[in-house]
Amino acid sequence: MNREFFDRSVHQVARDLIGCGVAVGETAGVIVETEAYEASDPACHAYIGRTARNEVLFGPPGHAYVYLSYGIHSLLNFVTEREGSASAVLIRALEPTHGVELMRERRGREDIEGLCSGPGKLTEALGVDLSLNGADLLQPPFDLSERSASWGAVEIAASERIGITKAADLPWRYSAAGSRYVSRPWPAGAFASL
DNA sequence: GCCAGGATCGTCT
DNA sequence: GACGATCCTGGCG
Numbered sequence A: 001m002n003r004e005f006f007d008r009s010v011h012q013v014a015r016d017l018i019g020c021g022v023a024v025g026e027t028a029g030v031i032v033e034t035e036a037y038e039a040s041d042p043a044c045h046a047y048i049g050r051t052a053r054n055e056v057l058f059g060p061p062g063h064a065y066v067y068l069s070y071g072i073h074s075l076l077n078f079v080t081e082r083e084g085s086a087s088a089v090l091i092r093a094l095e096p097t098h099g100v101e102l103m104r105e106r107r108g109r110e111d112i113e114g115l116c117s118g119p120g121k122l123t124e125a126l127g128v129d130l131s132l133n134g135a136d137l138l139q140p141p142f143d144l145s146e147r148s149a150s151w152g153a154v155e156i157a158a159s160e161r162i163g164i165t166k167a168a169d170l171p172w173r174y175s176a177a178g179s180r181y182v183s184r185p186w187p188a189g190a191f192a193s194l
Numbered sequence B: 001g002c003c004a005g006g007a008t009c010g011t012c013t
Numbered sequence C: 001g002a003c004g005a006t007c008c009t010g011g012c013g
Helices: A010-016 A100-107 A119-126
Strands: A021-024 A027-037 A064-069 A073-079 A088-098 A142-145 A156-159 A173-176
Touching (some): A010 A027, A010 A088, A021 A088, A027 A119, A064 A119, A073 A119, A088 A119, A088 A173, A100 A119
Antiparallel strands (some): A021 A027, A027 A173, A064 A073, A073 A088, A156 A173
C-alpha cells in the first residue's frame, strides 16, 4: 500500500479499500464496509471550511483522521485526494483476522461478529484513539495491505450512509456483499461496479 | 425482535 | 449552550 493509492477520488478509494487489510499493532482485520465523505458534501466535517478539528482532512493523503463521536467513540477515517482537497473514507466495519483475543478483552464481548461491526466498535477493538489523529497510515502502528486474491472478485454494495442528517440520501456507503461482519445489512439490488 | 433513551465531551455558535 | 459520521441496555411484546 502506497501514498498514490490514497491520492485518488475518495469514492474510488472507498470502494478499493473493501477487502484490504488494516493492522494496528497486534490487532488486524479486513475492511468490509466504508463510507465516502468529500469536501462539497454537507455531511463532511470539512464542508464548513478549515478549523482546528478538521485540519487533517485538508492535509496530504494517506493519513488518519480520528475524531470523537457523541463524546464517547473515536471514529477512524483515511484521508484521500491531493493536499488541499478535504475528503476521507470512514472505516465502518472489519472482519477480524488477528489479535482476536485482545479485541475481545478490549471490547468486553465474545462474539466475533460483534467485535468490529461498527465504526466505534472497531476503533475500540484496534485500540485507536484521538492520539492517532494525523498519523501516517504508511507507518507503525498502522500496517495496511492490499486486497488479497481471495477478495478479488468481491461484489460491492452501494447504499445510503448511516447516522447522518445532511445529504443522507447519497449512496456513498460501500459494503462487501455477503459479509457477516458489516454493521448493517445492505438493501437488495444495490450494487456498485468495481 | 424492535424501539426509546442515556452516556459523555470536543467543537463551534 | 446545542449538537453529533455511535453503542448498549432495558422494557415490552
